[in-house]
Amino acid sequence: MKVLLVDDKASVVQGIRKHIPWETLGVSQVEIALDGKEALLRYASDPADLIVTDIKMPNMNGIELMEHIRARFERAVRFVVLSGYEEFDYAKKALALGASNYVLKPVDIKEMTGIIDKLLGELRKEQERDAQRVKFQQTIRRSLPALRQQYLNEMIRFRDERQVRLRDKWDFAEIPLKPSNFALLAAAIDRFDEISHKPVEEVELSRFIVENIVGDCLSSWGTGIAFYAEWGLLAMLVNYDPADPAKEVKEQLLKFADWCRTSVEKHSGLTVTIGISSLCPELRELPGAYREACEAIEHVYFFGNNQVVHVEDLIPFRMKRTGYPALQEQELLTLVRRGQAESAQEAGASFFRALEGEEGKPADFRFSCIQLVTALNRLLHDLGMAEGERSPLPEAWFELCNRAKLSELKEHIPLWFHQAALQVKQFVQAGSKSIVGEAKTFIEQNLLHPIGLSAVADYVGVSPNYFSGLFKRETGISFVEYVTDLKLAQAKDWLEDAAIPIYEIAERLGYHDRKYFREIFKKKNGITPSEYREQRLGTSTGEE
Structure with missing residues (x-):
């Protein structure tokens, strides 16, 4: 800590410097100035933490000194004003300018020591808080990439009607996109359930390669960002020009997605299946866009992989088959992921009630059941649960879907989800x-x-x-x-x-x-x- 003593009477500042136990107070340097002008020059070259100043002085008085320092320097500094009884109005002005205290002349050394000790203690705490704040800001800055991914994942998964709040998060995370007019693409690494059983280094290398190739492709689009929404699912957000016709934007997205797909296959030996959402004008609509892109991928997976599909292109396909209870499926998978076994069995029954409300052939019902248990199988793979940890095994699921009656499927499939939720709960709790x-x-x-x-x-x-x-x-x-x-x-x-x-x-x-x-x-x-x-x-x- 550094202290600057200012008074036009040398005997006053010398006496203070001589009789106060500076080392005990943690002060390493005590400077003297005989007027405000000299004090300002000294402060500019070597700032003090505490200034003890007289009010009435030639060249520049104590009030003017405080005004100059407050106006020119941002550094935290404390002031103690020395005042005579006849100078009390000046002392009040000094206090209004931020002086921490004033001491009447003649100076009582014991009183002055106590005041300085108190002020320096407050200043040290303030400096510690400032240093801690800077440290926190630096930590946040270093953590910004992870924070950005966290915010993006929250925005595509959870709908938030607070548009201003979403914009604040968007700006804070420095996401390099305009906060409106999006298309969302999701690229699923094909056969990731097999890849995920390899050593972690190989799994992460596969994810890294796909992310980097897609990142290179994004630069050609203009503005876009890629991040992993799930372990084997890379989400991409891109801006589009709202002045362009929607049909033209869709064609551009299909071409771009196919370029990403072929680039991954060409440069890595891996393949990806890419789903494209409908256009998303606002931030709060991102969860719907993400669901659409994932839905497109899920549909494609039944007929093969290494493809690109736009969610709008699924409409004719849906019209040709029994309506699939997609909302009930999502509810079931969410309950399994959370380990809510009791609710999962009832949600399974709800799935079949919705399915039975549709007209279709037995083959259509079987296909819907296969689609449901495929989604469950994939979820358990993504959660890292080996087949030996599940009962029954997936082979038994698919065999029953291919041969059982509807009444049997209504009995067994809800029970499978119940058992899966229990196993997930135990797996996570362990x-x-x-x-x-x-x-x-x-x-x-x-x-x-x-x-x-x-x-x-x-x-x-x-x-x-x-x-x-x-x-x-x-x-x-x-x-x-x-x-x-x-x-x-x-x-x-x-x-x-x-x-x-x-x-x-x-x-x-x-x-x-x-x-x-x-x-x-x-x-x-x-x-x-x-x-x-x-x-x-x-x-x-x-x-x-």
Whole structure:
């Protein structure tokens, strides 16, 4: 910390510099100026953290000095004004300009020391907050690519009617597109269920190759961005010119998508199936566009892969066959993904009620059932569940769909979804319990060290937000409550040892403010630490 003393009487500033214990206050440098003009020059070349200034001085008075510094410099600085009784109106003006305090002459060294100590303490805290804020901003900047992908995934999955909120997120994430007039394309890596069983390095390499080839293709469109919406499904957002006829935009999108498809096949040996949504004028309509693109892909998968299809081209196909309960299918898959077994079985029954409301041949009903269990099979693959973890196996599903009566299918298929949801729930819970168990062990081993949620999340290999929600879901309390409970339990143990002072117990546990330690202990236990010790030991220590 640096201090600048300003007064036209050298004896005043020299006396202050001589008698105040600067080192004890954490001040490394104390400069002197004999008027405001000299002080301004010194501040410009070597800024001080605290300025103690007289008001009446030749060349430039204290008020003018404060005005100049406030106007020309953005750096945080504190002012203490020295004032005589007859200068009180000046002192009030100084306070209006941001002076932290004023001291009447002659200066009382003890009073001045206390004021400077208080102001420097406030300034240090402010500087620490500013440094922390800068650190957070830098962290956000480094995390912007991941944050951008998170926002985009939220926007295509969840409809939000708050258009202004969506625009704010869009701008904050610096998404390189106009926030309106979109087409959404989804590129599914073909046979990804097979690829996903290879070593992780090979899986990620396949995803990386497809993303980069598609990214190169996007540059020819003009403005576009690609991101993974699912492990094997790459979403693409592009802008279109609303002045162009819709039919012309559709043709452009089909040509562009086919170029992406052929480029992936040519340069990687992989193939992709691409679905294209109808035009999407507004941000809030993106979830509908994403569903359309995925629907196009799902339909194509029944007849082959390595194709491009526009959702509008499915209309004639739909008219030739039994209406498929797509909404009920999505509800079923969502319930399985969430592990909601009881609801899944009822939703399966709802699927068949909707299906029976359509007229069609037995073959049409069988085909709808095959489509439904194919979607379930793919979902379980995407969730990383091996066939050995499922009952019954997919082969049995398809065999039954090909030979069973409708009544049998109505009985078995809802049960399959019920079983799948149960298995997903167990699969997810096993992983969650393992993460939380590792976290608890790490917390207990490092209880006496500074430890935060981010450090623990990093240790178990998940994001802080995900870990925070998972920890509370598995334990029933927040991370902070859990750490506090452990610390207070340790405090109780130490309180039973009269040789350990209470202040030392607080400091060992990281509570450097004894009053705060006393408050949280009492809030948790109903009594203060000293009262607890007295109850346990039967003697009063007089500590508090």
